[in-house]
Amino acid sequence: MNQPLTERLSYHIELLKGVEKRLKRAAANTETNGNDSQIIPEEILQQIQTLIEQLTQRTDSAYQDGQDWLINILTHHPQLTPAINRDLLWFFGGECLHFMADDEIELFQQLDEQEAEHESNSATKEPFDRVAVKTLLQQNAKQFDA
Numbered sequence: 001m002n003q004p005l006t007e008r009l010s011y012h013i014e015l016l017k018g019v020e021k022r023l024k025r026a027a028a029n030t031e032t033n034g035n036d037s038q039i040i041p042e043e044i045l046q047q048i049q050t051l052i053e054q055l056t057q058r059t060d061s062a063y064q065d066g067q068d069w070l071i072n073i074l075t076h077h078p079q080l081t082p083a084i085n086r087d088l089l090w091f092f093g094g095e096c097l098h099f100m101a102d103d104e105i106e107l108f109q110q111l112d113e114q115e116a117e118h119e120s121n122s123a124t125k126e127p128f129d130r131v132a133v134k135t136l137l138q139q140n141a142k143q144f145d146a
Helices: 007-032 042-057 062-076 078-083 086-092 094-099 102-121 130-145
Strands: none
Touching: 007 042, 007 078, 007 086, 042 062, 062 078, 062 086, 062 094, 086 094, 086 102, 102 130
């Protein structure tokens, strides 16, 4: 069961670590400013650490737990939504997709299609650059909107 992580999974784990870092920084700033109201409950920080561990270990419940964690934040702690990468909503899917606009869903579908095409045609074993391809797709979408 100790298979190496796929590039896609590693990318999303790194996104989660970035979210964790932003939330911890925000929690520390709240404490530093003497604000007694706990904007970021400790439970949320513990859950993201657990989620990262589950994904790293490839546990079966990781994806459902990820959906549950994101839905909890989006519905009960909407002030934290800006800290969440939109890529994570697509990655965990399910109920998370209800919080995405149609054009976002279309963008991520195109991104997944390009990744699958890259994987099937990749004789060079070059890694798929999700960030660069996503940026290019977003730029192309803006050209059509103008």
